[in-house]
Amino acid sequence: MYIIISIIAGATTTISNTLNSGLGKKIGKYQGALVNFLTGLTVSIIYSIINYKTLSGLLTINTIPFYLLLGGVFGCCIVSLNNFVMPKIPVIYVSLLVFIGQIITGSFIDKILFDSLSIGKLIGVLFISIGLYINILIDKKKEY
Amino acid sequence: MYKILAMLIGGLLATMVMINASLIDTIGTAGGLIIIHIGGLIASGVILLITREKINLKSELPFYYYISGAMGIFMVIVNSITFLKIGASLTIATTAIGQILISTIIDHYGLLGVNVNKFDTKKIIGFLFIFVGLVIMAYFG
Numbered sequence: 001m002y003i004i005i006s007i008i009a010g011a012t013t014t015i016s017n018t019l020n021s022g023l024g025k026k027i028g029k030y031q032g033a034l035v036n037f038l039t040g041l042t043v044s045i046i047y048s049i050i051n052y053k054t055l056s057g058l059l060t061i062n063t064i065p066f067y068l069l070l071g072g073v074f075g076c077c078i079v080s081l082n083n084f085v086m087p088k089i090p091v092i093y094v095s096l097l098v099f100i101g102q103i104i105t106g107s108f109i110d111k112i113l114f115d116s117l118s119i120g121k122l123i124g125v126l127f128i129s130i131g132l133y134i135n136i137l138i139d140k141k142k143e144y
Numbered sequence: 145m146y147k148i149l150a151m152l153i154g155g156l157l158a159t160m161v162m163i164n165a166s167l168i169d170t171i172g173t174a175g176g177l178i179i180i181h182i183g184g185l186i187a188s189g190v191i192l193l194i195t196r197e198k199i200n201l202k203s204e205l206p207f208y209y210y211i212s213g214a215m216g217i218f219m220v221i222v223n224s225i226t227f228l229k230i231g232a233s234l235t236i237a238t239t240a241i242g243q244i245l246i247s248t249i250i251d252h253y254g255l256l257g258v259n260v261n262k263f264d265t266k267k268i269i270g271f272l273f274i275f276v277g278l279v280i281m282a283y284f285g
Binding site for chain 2 (some may be wrong): 002003005006007008009010011012013014015016017019020022023026027028029031033034035036037038039040041042043044045047048050052053054055056057058060061064067068069070071072073074075076077078079080081082084085088089090093094095097098099100101102103104105106107109110113114116118120121123124125126127128129130131133134135138139
């Protein structure tokens with residue numbers, strides 16, 4: 001079940017990225033990001049009004065570690081780095097390299113946070129990487 | 145150099161999902177969403193000032209460009225839930241699979257203004273590997 005909704009979230013990510021790059025081309029990358037966070041904030045506020053009971057958690061904001069507040073900043077750094085890297089290496093490699101970076105970090109997080117890094121997961125990751133690589137190669141051939 | 149940077153982007157992405165999930169876990173979804181977006185708004189404003197990108201916000205943008213910000217909410221919530229329930233690596237793997245599936249569909253039909261790039265049946269081999277990998281991760285992980 002969680003696997004399926006997570007796959008849907010991944011699909012949403014791509015749709016959102018495609019729209020973002022379209023928006024970035026129209027009004028500039030960082031203004032695109034700004035518009036994005038602005039709409040996101042608006043929807044968050046609407047969400048908070050509907051679920052106002054869960055908003056009380058905000059009162060504990062001074063007790064939580066500072067780095068937990070930096071998620072949005074991370075998102076913005078990712079957009080900037082992406083803009084920097086994208087023109088320099090073929091797009092098809094970017095997605096694979098980003099995936100590898102993600103999965104290495106993710107494996108560390110699993111090990112440290114949940115102590116649940118298994119051989120099975122690593123073998124699975126290897127298979128997925130091979131599959132991604134095969135499809136990327138097929139796409140690459142078409143471009144030339 | 146740039147390849148290392150691309151991997152660093154992946155590292156930052158995974159860290160971001162962890163931070164957002166812990167935040168939402170600690171102070172609740174509503175407050176978490178607001179903090180994340182205020183943080184992003186401030187950061188993108190600062191970058192906008194540094195890069196001195198020419199301001200040309202148009203009011204006549206097509207409506208659907210604004211949807212992607214709203215989609216972000218869905219992504220943050222789902223990523224946080226799955227991160228806490230099935231762990232980081234499986235969340236990342238499933239998200240990547242969702243991405244490659246939808247890109248294939250978008251390319252095949254040329255949706256969202258993208259050039260049409262018909263599905264190549266050879267890609268079934270790649271998808272087979274991906275599927276087997278997912279099953280191994282989910283059931284033997």
